[in-house]
Structures are given as structure tokens and as C-alpha cells.
Amino acid sequence: MYKYDQYDHQMLADRVGQFRDQTRRYLDGQLSDAEFLPLRLQNGLYIQRLAPMLRVAVPYGLLASQQLRKLAYIARHYDKGYGHFTTRQNIQFNWPELEDVPEILEHLAEVEMHAIQTSGNCIRNTTTDQFAGVAADEIEDSRHYCEIIRQWSTFHPEFAFLPRKFKIAVCGTQIDQAATQVHDIGIYLTLNDAGETGFRILAGGGLGRTPVIGQQVFSFVPQVDLLTALEAILRVYNREGRRDNKYKARIKILVKELGIDAFKAKVMQEYERILGGPQTLTNEEISRCRSFFTDPDYEDLHDAPAELGAALQTNALFASWHSNNVHPHKKTGYAIVAVSMKETGVAPGDITDRQLEYLADLAEQYSFGEVRVTHHQNVVLADVAQKDLHALWHQLKQQDLAAQNQGLLTDVICCPGGDFCALANAKSIPIAESIQRQFPDQQELEDIGQMDVKISGCMNACGHHHVGNIGILGVDKKGEEFYQVSLGGSSKHDASLAKIMGPAFAQEEIPQVVAKLVSVYRDLRQEQETFIETYRRVGMEPFKEKVYAKAD
Numbered sequence: 347m348y349k350y351d352q353y354d355h356q357m358l359a360d361r362v363g364q365f366r367d368q369t370r371r372y373l374d375g376q377l378s379d380a381e382f383l384p385l386r387l388q389n390g391l392y393i394q395r396l397a398p399m400l401r402v403a404v405p406y407g408l409l410a411s412q413q414l415r416k417l418a419y420i421a422r423h424y425d426k427g428y429g430h431f432t433t434r435q436n437i438q439f440n441w442p443e444l445e446d447v448p449e450i451l452e453h454l455a456e457v458e459m460h461a462i463q464t465s466g467n468c469i470r471n472t473t474t475d476q477f478a479g480v481a482a483d484e485i486e487d488s489r490h491y492c493e494i495i496r497q498w499s500t501f502h503p504e505f506a507f508l509p510r511k512f513k514i515a516v517c518g519t520q521i522d523q524a525a526t527q528v529h530d531i532g533i534y535l536t537l538n539d540a541g542e543t544g545f546r547i548l549a550g551g552g553l554g555r556t557p558v559i560g561q562q563v564f565s566f567v568p569q570v571d572l573l574t575a576l577e578a579i580l581r582v583y584n585r586e587g588r589r590d591n592k593y594k595a596r597i598k599i600l601v602k603e604l605g606i607d608a609f610k611a612k613v614m615q616e617y618e619r620i621l622g623g624p625q626t627l628t629n630e631e632i633s634r635c636r637s638f639f640t641d642p643d644y645e646d647l648h649d650a651p652a653e654l655g656a657a658l659q660t661n662a663l664f665a666s667w668h669s670n671n672v673h674p675h676k677k678t679g680y681a682i683v684a685v686s687m688k689e690t691g692v693a694p695g696d697i698t699d700r701q702l703e704y705l706a707d708l709a710e711q712y713s714f715g716e717v718r719v720t721h722h723q724n725v726v727l728a729d730v731a732q733k734d735l736h737a738l739w740h741q742l743k744q745q746d747l748a749a750q751n752q753g754l755l756t757d758v759i760c761c762p763g764g765d766f767c768a769l770a771n772a773k774s775i776p777i778a779e780s781i782q783r784q785f786p787d788q789q790e791l792e793d794i795g796q797m798d799v800k801i802s803g804c805m806n807a808c809g810h811h812h813v814g815n816i817g818i819l820g821v822d823k824k825g826e827e828f829y830q831v832s833l834g835g836s837s838k839h840d841a842s843l844a845k846i847m848g849p850a851f852a853q854e855e856i857p858q859v860v861a862k863l864v865s866v867y868r869d870l871r872q873e874q875e876t877f878i879e880t881y882r883r884v885g886m887e888p889f890k891e892k893v894y895a896k897a898d
Contacts, residue, residue, distance in 0.1 A: 347408055347716060348493050348638045350458045357501075358455040361462060365389050366448035373445060388468070390461025391447055395768045400439045400447060401464040402454060406474045406492040406516075407435035407719040411706040414717065416457045418702035424450050429702070431687060431695040433525075433759060433810055434513070435473050435719040436464060440766055462500060467508045469499035469580075474516045474524050476720040479639060480682055480728045481519045482674045485535045486543050488518035490635040491572065494627065497635075498573050505580055509587035510595035512580070513552075525721055525837035527551050528813055530597045531579060532560045533572075544568050549579050550601030550609070553807035557843050558598040561606045563613055569632055573625040578617035582609070642714040642729055647679020649732065657736040664739050666788055667750035672735060675728075681735060683713075683727040684720070685742060686749035686757060690782040693775045694760040695723030704745045712738050721810075721837075722759055724752060754791045755799055755864070756782040759810055763803030763820060764827070770803030772820025772827035777801050777856055784857035785864075794864055797877045798836070813837035815878045816863060817844040818856065829856055833863070833889055834881050847890050859893055866892045 350358075365385070372382040386392075390401040402417070409417075417437060421429050424446050425439045432438055442450060454460055464471060472495045479487040495514060499505065505512070517526040518535035526532035532548040545567045551560025567575045583597045586604075601609045658665045673682040685705070688694050697705075705725060709717050712734055713727040720726055730738060742748040751757045758781060761767065763774025778801055785791055800814030811817030817832035828850035835844030851859055864877075866889050871880045881889070 347410055348405075348635070354458070355455070358458075358460055361389075361460070362448060362451045362455055365451060369445065369448050384466065386447075387466035388463065389447070389451065390464035391444075392465060393768070394440065394762075394766050395764070395770075396766065397441050398444050398447070399766070400442050400450060400461055401432070402437050402439070402459060402461050403464050403471045404436050404459075404719050405496050406472060406478070406489050407476055408489065409717050409719065410457075411709045411715045411717075413457045413459055414702050414706035414709070416453060416459070418699040418706070420450055420453055421699040421702065428696050428698045430693070430762065431697060431719050431723045431725070433721050433723060433761075433808065434471055435476075435721065436471055437719070438762075440762070465511075467510050467512075468506055469502065469508075469512045469514065472496050472499070472514045472516065473529075473721070475519045475521075476523060476718045476726045477519055477673065477682055477728070479641075480675055480677070480680075481521075482676045483520040484676065485518045485520075485537065487636075487639055488516045488535055489639045490632070491533070491535075491545075492516050493635050493638065494572065494632070495576065498576075498625070505584060508580075508584055509589045510592060510597075512583075512597070514576070520839070522837075522839045522841075523721060525810065525813065525841075527560050527839075527841035528553055528557070528810075528837060529560065531576065536566065538566055542568070545572055545575070547575055547579075549613075550598045550606070552596055552598040553810060553812045554596070555593060555805045556596075556598060556602075557807070557812040558602065559841050559843065560598075561601065563606075563610050570627045570629070571621065573627060574621055574623065575617060577620060577625050578613050581616050582612045586612070641677075644677050644680065644729070645731065647731055647733065649678055651679070651733040654732050654735055661736075663750070664736060666792065667739055667748060668735065670750050670754060670792070671752040677729075679732055681730050681732050683730045683735070683738065684752040685717075685725040685727060685747050686752045687724050687747075688751055688757045688782070689746050689749045690756065690786070691779060692746075693762075693765075694758050694778050697725075701745050701747060704741075704747070708738065708741060722752075722757060724757070750788065751791060753796050755785055755794055755797045755860075756791060757799075758782065759798070759800040759814070761802050761808035763801075763809075767803060767808075769806055770820060771805075771822040772803050772829065773853075774801045774803040774809060774820060777818060777820075777829065777853065780853075780857045781860050784861055794868065795876055799860070800835075810837065811835075812843050813841065814844060815876075815881070816860060821850055823850065827853060829853065831856075831859060831863075831893075833886060834878065836878055845886060847886065848894055862893050863889055 515529040534546040547564040548560030718726040758778040760778040764770040802809035802811040803820040813835040832844035
């Protein structure tokens with residue numbers, strides 16, 4: 347994990363002091379709402395439906411145990427005892443008092459955290475695969491490249507006021523759990539013919555009102571020219587992106603209107619002009635950032651230790667959890683553990699102050715003092731010895747953190763929706779819970795297998811419904827909440843956008859709609875097929891026919 351130097355600490359201290367003064371002047375009536383708006387957004391502060399909301403940056407999803415304890419302290423003393431993990435690996439607090447926000451920022455700075463550029467028309471938190479550095483199928487650890495991008499983009503004077511918000515994802519794994527292709531810029535680590543690591547870079551992806559999969563701009567960029575490529579793309583966007591209409595201001599609209607060939611030509615012209623400039627990385631700088639992400643002090647262990655085998659044979663619940671929530675690790679004798687935040691009856695992604703502290707203890711005991719936040723609003727303990735898995739599972743159960751549904755139908759991604767967000771057309775959290783309650787049987791869930799269900803309360807698509815195998819969108823119909831269902835989305839390497847199935851449904855109909863979709867899949871699937879594979883083979887019509895069939 348990157349450790350702040352004296353300049354980083356001074357920068358955060360100055361920022362906290364600056365925002366403290368800005369907040370005081372606003373509360374004293376010296377700043378108008380319009381004047382305060384960009385100031386609070388640059389510090390991650392929104393005004394939601396019921397209260398302010400503070401979004402805290404978690405760079406590339408990585409948290410140390412002392413940071414978890416500080417988040418627990420903030421949740422307990424400045425919120426209502428919980429936080430909410432987002433699909434961009436950040437954490438949000440939904441109930442802070444405006445006058446307390448500078449104090450919260452000061453607390454965050456004590457553990458090298460902040461809320462800078464988590465909102466506003468700037469480069470947001472750079473994200474990556476939650477298995478980065480430990481995945482068995484990884485080309486190379488992506489985290490130090492994320493850190494390089496974070497340092498370059500934070501307070502970048504040229505890109506502080508872009509036409510619209512801007513999101514970058516980096517992926518070095520084969521599966522792609524970072525939704526890389528639906529970001530403004532998506533970066534894949536790749537190898538050239540000489541075996542050298544470089545980057546394939548896409549641009550123009552995004553969800554929201556106009557969902558688009560990013561298109562390739564660079565097939566291979568050498569490591570030292572990473573920031574040159576990013577700067578070239580951003581300069582073209584900053585010059586030519588629309589500022590007259592926020593609904594047409596994202597880079598995806600610019601790429602679509604110009605066409606990928608014309609956009610690429612403009613980027614390449616800028617790239618060649620600035621190539622070799624001051625943004626060029628040195629091998630020394632890449633090595634410096636890489637040095638913060640070295641392997642921990644692993645023990646010399648063996649796979650499948652006897653104590654693990656015995657526990658799997660004698661405890662069916664543990665075996666089920668192990669099957670769904672435990673993943674292969676690059677190091678012999680270790681495993682990656684996904685801790686599900688999707689206990690039925692709890693808003694997806696919500697975590698209490700006690701659970702945050704408990705995870706800090708478990709991280710220190712079992713995973714070298716670190717955790718990762720995932721794009722699925724869960725948490726990962728990345729370095730657990732296989733011999734300790736059974737003991738860890740027992741401890742997770744004590745704080746309701748042992749749900750064995752990671753990657754299954756009830757592991758629902760869900761935005762805060764109408765319960766909190768002022769932009770939402772409909773509630774999301776009750777829909778997620780109703781789907782979870784429709785499928786209470788673990789054996790049935792495991793028979794259904796891997797499935798992504800994603801729910802958004804409005805077209806801004808914070809729940810990523812466009813790339814859900816089943817996507818659910820809240821819509822407003824003459825003041826009433828309805829839900830539009832889409833099928834066939836994916837955010838992995840085989841990225842695809844879901845297609846709308848047909849007319850929207852009332853809230854109470856959604857659990858049965860999902861049940862019917864699942865029944866069609868189970869009737870039509872071939873051996874080992876996932877839901878998305880069956881859908882791509884048979885198409886929309888069988889699902890649509892079943893769902894909209896009139897009762898006899």
C-alpha cells in the first residue's frame with residue numbers, strides 16, 4: 347500500500363483547512379449555494395434527498411486495518427453507525443452534518459485518506475480488479491499503475507474542470523472484474539511480442555443515459571508512455587467535449603459524434619506532439635511506485651492442507667461458503683476470500699461500525715492487515731492461508747459476514763435509490779431484498795449458478811444495470827414507481843449491454859419476474875452453461891414469452 351510522504355500530508359492538511367474555512371463562510375451566509383457547490387463537490391460532499399452525503403476515496407479499493415477502524419469511528423460518531431460501499435470501490439456516509447464534514451476530513455487525513463475528487467467534473471478515483479496482485483491468472487499487478495495515475499490526476503490543473511466527470515479503470519487479470527470497458531478510459535495490461543508489459547487503452551465507454559462500450563484507441567502503449575497516452579485523450583476531450591449540455595458532455599458522446607477513427611486521429615496527433623515530454627515516466631518512478639505493492643511475508647505452505655479437507659468433508663455450510671466465496675491465489679497454500687455484504691434484509695454494500703472494526707481485526711489476524719473493496723459492493727481478504735479458512739469462516743459468522751452467495755443471484759448490486767438519492771426515480775433497496783427473499787434456498791442458488799443482477803434507481807446507472815445479466819431500472823410513470831427489466835449484459839472481457847425486455851413492472855411483480863427468467867434459463871441451459879451463455883445462445887424471445895404470457 348502506498349504510504350504518504352511529508353508533501354502528501356501537508357497537501358491534505360492544507361486542503362482540510364481550506365474547506366473548513368469555506369464551510370464556515372457558507373454557514374455564515376458569506377458564500378451562496380452556487381458558490382459553495384463546486385467547493386463541496388471537489389471534497390466529495392453531495393446534498394442528497396434527506397441529508398448531506400460524503401463520498402470517501404478508497405484508491406483502487408485498498409484499505410489498511412487502521413483505515414477501517416477510522417471509518418468505523420466516523421460511522422459511529424458522525425453518521426448513524428454504518429457506511430455504504432459503492433460500485434467504484436469507495437465508501438459513502440449518508441448522514442453527516444454539514445458543519446461536521448471538515449472534522450471528518452481531518453480524521454481521514456490522520457490515516458492517509460480523503461474525499462478529494464470523488465465528485466465534480468474531474469478525474470475520479472481510479473479503480474482496478476479487486477484481485478490485483480494475488481490473482482493466479484494475472485499478467486502483472488495493476489495497483490502501482492493505478493497509484494501513478496492517482497498521483498498524476500490529483501489536483502491536475504489542466505483537468506480540474508472537465509466537461510463532465512471522468513472515470514478510469516485498470517485491469518491486469520484475465521477475467522476482468524473492474525468493468526473496464528464501460529469506463530471513460532479503460533486500460534488493459536498486455537504483452538507485446540517481446541514479452542514486455544504495456545497497455546491496450548480504450549476510450550468512450552460509460553453507462554448512464556447513453557450506455558456505450560469503450561473502443562480501442564491504442565493497441566499497445568509502452569509503460570513509460572502511459573501518462574502521455576492518457577493526457578492526449580483527456581486533452582482532446584477537454585478541448586472538444588460539450589459544456590453546453592451536461593447530458594451530452596461525457597467523452598462517450600464525443601467519441602460517438604466524431605466516430606472512433608476521427609477521435610483516434612485527433613488523439614494520435616496530440617500524443618505524437620507531447621511524446622517525450624515531462625509526463626513521460628522513468629523506469630525509476632515506475633519501480634518506486636511498484637515498491638509499495640510487494641508481496642507480504644508469505645509462509646511456505648502447501649495447497650489443500652489436511653485441516654481444510656477435513657472441515658470441507660464434515661461441514662456442509664462451510665463447504666458451500668468455500669465453494670462460492672473462496673478463490674485461487676497465486677501463492678501456494680493461500681486463498682482469496684470474498685466477504686459478502688449481501689445478507690438478506692441488509693441494503694447491499696452497507697456495513698456497520700462494528701463490522702468495520704471486526705474486519706480490521708480479521709485482516710490483521712488472517713490477511714496481513716489489508717482488505718479490498720470490490721465493484722460488487724463486497725470486501726476481499728486477499729491473502730488468507732488455506733489452513734485458516736475454517737477458523738476465519740467461524741469468525742465471520744459472528745458478525746453476519748458469512749453469507750455464502752458471492753457471485754450468485756442474491757449477490758445483488760444495488761444503488762441507494764429513492765431511499766437516499768435525490769436523483770432517483772424509484773427505490774432500489776427494497777427490490778434487492780425482495781429478490782433475495784424470493785430465493786432463500788442455498789442449494790437452489792448454487793444450482794442456478796453464477797449470475798449478475800444489478801439494480802439502478804434512475805438512468806444514471808450507479809447500480810450498473812446496463813451490464814447486468816439481469817438489469818433492473820427504476821422508472822417513474824405518472825408519479826408511480828415501476829421497474830424496467832433488461833437481459834444479456836456483462837461487464838467482463840466479453841462486455842455487452844443488456845437489452846430491454848419489454849414494458850415495465852410494478853414493484854410487487856419483480857420477484858416473480860426474476861423467478862420466471864430463472865425458470866426459463868434452467869429449462870433451456872445446456873451442460874455447464876451460465877445464464878449469460880444460455881441467453882446469448884437462445885436470445886430474448888423465450889424469456890420474454892414466459893414473463894409476459896397471460897395467465898390461463
